[in-house]
Amino acid sequence: MSFEQALPYIFLLLMGVSVLVYATLDGFDLGxxxxxxxxxxxxxxxxxxxxxxxxxxNETWLVLAVGILLxxxxxxxxxxxxxxxxxxxxxxxxxxxxxxxxDFRAKAVTGLQRLWDKVFKAGxxxxxxxxxxxxxxxxxGFDYHxxxxxxxxxxxxxxxxxxxxxxxxxxxxKTEGDLQISxxxxxxxxxxxxxxxxxxxxxxNPLINSDVAARWFNLPEAFLLxxxxxxxxxxxxxxxIYLKHVPLKNDLACWVPFASVATLFFLCLLxxxxxxxxxxxxxxxxxxxxxxxxxxxxxxxxxxxxxxxFILLYTLFSYRVFKGKTTALEYY
Amino acid sequence: xxxxxxxxxxxxxxxxxxxxxxxxxxxxxxxxxxxxxxRHDLSAHPVWMRIYRFWVKIFALSFALGVVSGITMxxxxxxxWPGFMEKVGNIAGPLLGYEVLTAFFMEATFLGAMLxxxxxxxxxxxxxSTLLVAIGTSMSAFWILALNSWMHTPQGFEMINGVAEPVxxxxxxxxxxxxxxxxxxxxxxxxxxxxxxxxxxxxRILKEDSKLAPKLALKTAMYSAALLMPxxxxxxxxxxxNTLEHQPQKVAAMEGLWETQKGAPLILFAIxxxxxxxxxxxxxxxxLASIILTHDKEGExxxxxxxxxxxxxxKPVFYGFxxxxxxxxxxxxxSWIVSGLLIRKKELPPFWLKTLFYMTFSxxxxxxxxxxxxxxGRQPYLVSEVLLVAxxxxxxxxxxxxxxxxxxxxxxxxxxxxxxxxxFYMARKSSxxxxxxxxxxxxxxxxxxxxxxxxxxxxxxx
Numbered sequence: 054m055s056f057e058q059a060l061p062y063i064f065l066l067l068m069g070v071s072v073l074v075y076a077t078l079d080g081f082d083l084g085x086x087x088x089x090x091x092x093x094x095x096x097x098x099x100x101x102x103x104x105x106x107x108x109x110x111n112e113t114w115l116v117l118a119v120g121i122l123l124x125x126x127x128x129x130x131x132x133x134x135x136x137x138x139x140x141x142x143x144x145x146x147x148x149x150x151x152x153x154x155x156d157f158r159a160k161a162v163t164g165l166q167r168l169w170d171k172v173f174k175a176g177x178x179x180x181x182x183x184x185x186x187x188x189x190x191x192x193x194g195f196d197y198h199x200x201x202x203x204x205x206x207x208x209x210x211x212x213x214x215x216x217x218x219x220x221x222x223x224x225x226x227k228t229e230g231d232l233q234i235s236x237x238x239x240x241x242x243x244x245x246x247x248x249x250x251x252x253x254x255x256x257x258n259p260l261i262n263s264d265v266a267a268r269w270f271n272l273p274e275a276f277l278l279x280x281x282x283x284x285x286x287x288x289x290x291x292x293x294i295y296l297k298h299v300p301l302k303n304d305l306a307c308w309v310p311f312a313s314v315a316t317l318f319f320l321c322l323l324x325x326x327x328x329x330x331x332x333x334x335x336x337x338x339x340x341x342x343x344x345x346x347x348x349x350x351x352x353x354x355x356x357x358x359x360x361x362x363f364i365l366l367y368t369l370f371s372y373r374v375f376k377g378k379t380t381a382l383e384y385y
Numbered sequence: 386x387x388x389x390x391x392x393x394x395x396x397x398x399x400x401x402x403x404x405x406x407x408x409x410x411x412x413x414x415x416x417x418x419x420x421x422x423x424r425h426d427l428s429a430h431p432v433w434m435r436i437y438r439f440w441v442k443i444f445a446l447s448f449a450l451g452v453v454s455g456i457t458m459x460x461x462x463x464x465x466w467p468g469f470m471e472k473v474g475n476i477a478g479p480l481l482g483y484e485v486l487t488a489f490f491m492e493a494t495f496l497g498a499m500l501x502x503x504x505x506x507x508x509x510x511x512x513x514s515t516l517l518v519a520i521g522t523s524m525s526a527f528w529i530l531a532l533n534s535w536m537h538t539p540q541g542f543e544m545i546n547g548v549a550e551p552v553x554x555x556x557x558x559x560x561x562x563x564x565x566x567x568x569x570x571x572x573x574x575x576x577x578x579x580x581x582x583x584x585x586x587x588x589r590i591l592k593e594d595s596k597l598a599p600k601l602a603l604k605t606a607m608y609s610a611a612l613l614m615p616x617x618x619x620x621x622x623x624x625x626x627n628t629l630e631h632q633p634q635k636v637a638a639m640e641g642l643w644e645t646q647k648g649a650p651l652i653l654f655a656i657x658x659x660x661x662x663x664x665x666x667x668x669x670x671x672x673l674a675s676i677i678l679t680h681d682k683e684g685e686x687x688x689x690x691x692x693x694x695x696x697x698x699x700k701p702v703f704y705g706f707x708x709x710x711x712x713x714x715x716x717x718x719x720s721w722i723v724s725g726l727l728i729r730k731k732e733l734p735p736f737w738l739k740t741l742f743y744m745t746f747s748x749x750x751x752x753x754x755x756x757x758x759x760x761x762g763r764q765p766y767l768v769s770e771v772l773l774v775a776x777x778x779x780x781x782x783x784x785x786x787x788x789x790x791x792x793x794x795x796x797x798x799x800x801x802x803x804x805x806x807x808x809f810y811m812a813r814k815s816s817x818x819x820x821x822x823x824x825x826x827x828x829x830x831x832x833x834x835x836x837x838x839x840x841x842x843x844x845x846x847x
Contacts, residue, residue, distance in 0.1 A: 106497030109452060113489045119459050120485045124478030127470035134463030138781055141464060142789045145457045146796060152453035153800055156446045160807050348551050349475040353482045360486040364494075371494045374505050 060354060061344035064125035065333070067357065068118055073322050075114035077219065077315045082108040084220015086151055086177025087213060088239055089170060096232050097170055101155065103227040103379040106371065108155065112148065124353055126343040129333045136195035140187045147180030178213060185212025192258060192325070194335050204257055211250025217243035219318065222292070222310035225299060227379045237299035240310065244296070248289050251321065255282065258328070264336055265328045278327070285320050288313045390778045392786040393465040396793065400457055402753055403797045407451030409752050412526050412571065413578035414444050415519035420605070422515050426508065435598040439815055440582065443808060445500055450804060452493070457793075465786070466767075468777030473549045473768055476542055476557055477532055484528035492521035523571065530570055534563035536768045537759070538631045549771065561631055565624035566759075572617045573755065575609065576716060577748025582606035583723075584745025585812050587738040594816035603741070604727055610720035617713065622677070628759075629678055632769065633687045634696040635762030639706040640674050641699065642688040649674040649686040654707070657699045662690065697764040701757055708754035712747050719744060 082104040090096050123130045134141055151173050158169035189205030190197075221240025225233055259266035269278060292313045301307070333340040344350065418441055425433035459481070462470055470477065498506060498514040506514070541556025542549045551557060586603035629636045637643075641652045643662050651673030655664035675684040689696050723737055767774045 106501045109449070109496055110490060110493035112452065112456070113485070113493045116456060116459055116489060117485050120482055123459065123462060123470060123474070124482045127474035127478060130463045131467035131470060134460060135467060135779060135781055138464050138785050138789070141460055142792060145460060146792060148456060149453040149796060149800075152449050153803075156449040157803060157807060160442060160446060160811055161803075345478060346475045346548075346550050349479050352551065352554055353479040356479070356483050356486050364486070364490045367491070367494050371497055374498055374502050 057347040057351070060347055060350040061125065061341050062331070063354065064121055064344070064350060065331070065340045068121040068125070069322065069326055071114055071118035071121060073319060075111070075118055076322070077318050078107070078111035078114060080216045080318065081219045081223040081311070082111055083151075083177045083181050084216035084218065084243075085223060086173055086220070087181060087217045088220055088224070088236070088243075089174040089177070090235075091171075091174075094167075094170075096235070099228060099232055099379060100224060101158070101173070103224065105155075106375045108152075110368065110371065112152070115148075125345060125350060126333050126340065127345055128343040129338055129340075132195075132334060132338065133191065137187050137190060140183050140190065144180055144183035144187065147176045147178070147183055149176070151176030151180060177216075181213040181216045182209040185209035188212060192328075192335060193261065194337060200261065204254075204261065207250065207253055207257070211247060211254060214243045214246035214250060215318070218247045219311065219314045222314045225296070226307050226311045229300070229304065229378050233300055237296040237310075241293055241296045244289060244293055251285070255324075262328075262335070268328060281320050281324050285317055288317050288320075388783040389781065389786055390775055392783055392790055393778050394774065396786060396790045397461060397465065399790065399793055399797065400454065400461060402756075403793075403801070404451065404454040404458060405752070405756065406749055406801075407447045407454065408522070408526070409574050409577045409748065410447045410581055411444060411451055412522045413574040413576075414440065414447070414581070415515075415522045416575075417578055417582065417605070417609075418444060419512075419515045419519045422512050426512055432597050432601060435596075436602045439598065439811070440602070441500065442811060443585075445496070446804065446807065448492075448496060450800065454797075464781075465779050466777045467779055468772070469767060472547070472772050472777070475551055476535060476539075476549050479551075479554075480528055480532040480535070480558070484525055488521050488525035488528065492518055492525065495521065526570060526574075527567060530567045531558045531560075531563055534566045535560045537566075537763055538562040539768055539771055544771075562624075562627055565620065565627045569617070569620045569624045572613050572620055573748070573752050575613045576617060577752055579606040579610040579613065579720075580716065580741075580744050580748045581746070583610070583741045584743075585808060587733075587741035588745070588809065589812050589816055590733070591735070591738050591742060592813060592816055596816075598815075603733075607720055607723045607727060607741075610716060611724040614713070614717040614720055618717070621713070626678065628762075632762065634689065634692040635702065635759070636678065637687055637689045637692070638697050638699045638702040638762060639758060640678075640686070641703045642674070642686055643690055644688040645685065645691055646688065647675070647685045648672045648683045649678075651677065655703075657703050659699050695765070697762045701761045705754045705758040705761070709751050709758065712751035712754070715744070716747060716751070 085100050085104050089100060119130075122133070154169045154173035154176060158166050158173065161169055186205045186209040189208030190201065192208070193201035193204055218240060221236050221243055224236035225240060228236060259269055269275065292310050295301075295306075295309050329335045331340050332338065333343050418437060421433050421437040421440065424430075425437060462477075495514040495517040499511065499518055502514065503511055535557055538561045539549075540560050541551065541553040543552055544550075583603050583606040586599040586606065589599040590603070625636065625639075640649070641655050641657050641664055642649055643664070648671070650669040650671045652664065652667060652669045655667040655669070657664050672682050675686055676682055678684065678686055689699065719737075719740060723733065723741065726733060726737065763769060765773055765775070767777050
């Protein structure tokens with residue numbers, strides 16, 4: 054395979070990486086929004102402060118993922134977004150609302166702050182659930198049969214709770230005291246809902262999609278593949294045990310829940326990718342068929358190769374600057 | 386299908402107009418912030434930090450609105466205009482991609498450091514973050530205007546099986562209208578931000594905020610506007626000549642000229658009628674259009690009738706152009722008078738403060754008007770001579786678009802109200818805080834403007 058022929062696959066990989074980074078990073082800040090308590094303004098301030106410096110850049114990974122889809126696989130971009138017209142609208146409205154609520158709450162009249170916090174929470178839930186729904190419909194090949202729609206609704210719940218799961222893990226990492234304990238409790242609940250959701254999806258998907266079943270239950274690969282669910286289960290159980298013991302002495306290994314949920318996200322995406330590769334739209338459109346001209350891919354590939362290290366570098370810089378426990382958010 | 390076309394156009398116009406309100410501020414406001422921060426670092430005078438802190442909040446708010454409304458744009462290509470990416474995606478895609486890669490991540494990441502990192506970063510790194518955010522916003526303008534300009538004056542590609550394939554990226558990026566459009570847009574942003582700063586500062590002064598910060602900010606903004614406005618007229622003229630060369634039908638609509646003629650008059654006002662293909666209620670200056678466009682009193686200017694059936698709708702282009710020019714002239718007049726007053730005298734009379742307050746968002750009106758001129762002026766094409774708007778639209782049912790359009794419209798109206806309300810609320814609130822003390826001034830920094838600032842602050846106490 055020549056380099057030019059390999060380009061569509063490189064971009065498929067890049068898109069996968071962007072989606073994973075997006076789900077992990079924006080996942081935690083959406084999740085913090087989902088978990089926002091209605092009755093404790095101090096917690097709300099702290100929670101929102103913990104994502105303040107990051108949410109903007111986190112959301113940019115979505116623009117990159119959609120951007121790669123648009124640039125590298127324009128045909129797939131058109132089909133996917135046409136089929137998901139209304140869910141995409143809800144996703145965008147959710148993102149708009151939470152993005153602006155974040156800024157308005159800090160500046161608005163004190164009386165309006167509560168309202169913006171509610172908008173922030175509602176927007177976060179709407180965006181998370183829409184993403185889950187879109188993922189579900191995508192897996193079902195955009196078939197608007199009642200069975201598929203129910204599956205997509207299940208997926209909406211699962212993704213929302215998964216974001217709450219990683220959001221809670223982020224709070225365990227970034228906060229201390231009562232807030233950390235309360236976050237750990239909520240994270241456990243979100244974890245259990247996520248686990249049930251993942252199990253339900255893993256059962257439903259091969260039942261509805263015979264091609265997927267054929268892939269997963271084909272010996273001898275099946276043995277190797279079984280590692281994915283086994284490791285996932287181990288991670289979730291381990292996380293649950295850790296969370297049960299929060300707060301640990303000296304906040305020992307407070308990064309563990311976040312790291313293991315992030316790994317779980319990676320495994321889930323790996324499972325999805327394995328189910329559908331090399332299709333860009335399950336069973337309908339191959340990535341190669343949807344790819345743009347090699348010249349365009351090459352031009353953008355150079356850009357990615359040069360710029361991506363810098364993006365990673367200053368993303369790391371930003372997380373380093375704001376490492377440690379969250380302090381009150383001070384606008385300068 | 387016509388309905389979906391019309392609705393999709395309305396929705397796109399709504400989305401992009403709302404979106405552009407915010408970049409039109411932030412592109413230049415970022416540079417103003419960098420200037421404020423730099424003045425603070427060089428003089429160590431706290432008043433620059435006061436100004437910085439006030440405007441960085443408005444920047445953050447505007448930026449957030451720009452980001453979230455911008456994300457909708459990247460979805461719209463797929464949801465409503467699939468034909469665009471199918472036909473010219475090989476060109477448009479990479480340009481958009483470079484915007485995300487070289488601008489979006491940089492802006493968003495360093496914005497976090499700039500907003501919340503003051504106490505965690507060494508001062509030089511914080512100033513650098515401010516600079517990087519400014520570079521990022523301008524970079525973003527570079528790429529998106531490269532694409533937009535290419536849609537007006539496409540080159541550097543070949544059509545293979547009905548799909549545009551890139552031939553030369555240099556030719557694609559630096560297409561004929563790009564340098565003019567980029568310069569014109571950047572300066573427009575400078576003026577928009579300048580009048581915003583001046584307007585909100587004037588509002589603070591009118592609300593009896595007697596501190597130095599709003600006065601100094603107003604002064605900086607007005608001097609900038611007084612310098613930028615003549616430059617903008619020059620750039621606008623060059624941009625117009627470039628348009629005449631590549632899109633003469635657009636210029637004909639802007640000028641309201643139906644017949645090709647030598648020694649064409651400059652029409653100051655008229656009511657163009659596309660049915661009768663004539664103007665009524667005309668006020669014009671003989672020969673001036675020829676002089677402006679051809680630099681020759683008897684030069685020939687092509688009229689709309691040369692492009693029958695292939696020229697844009699005349700009215701919006703004609704009126705939009707006059708609104709833009711009118712506001713530009715007003716900006717020139719006001720910025721020069723106010724600058725003159727500021728140079729000679731100390732206190733601005735309430736009349737001029739009120740004028741500046743009313744002109745707070747004049748940049749928005751001029752920018753949108755100018756933008757409608759150039760974009761509607763490209764009709765009926767989406768990409769000049771390559772792709773018709775009607776051929777790019779989606780085939781989804783109109784009911785879906787009506788629904789999404791309504792939802793967007795409601796959300797945008799609410800957000801705009803909240804935005805305006807918050808800006809003036811912050812302005813009122815700031816008059817109660819941010820006390821200014823000359824005692825705070827450190828003498829250790831180089832380029833000390835202490836004396837001048839003390840003099841200014843004494844003036845401000847009177």
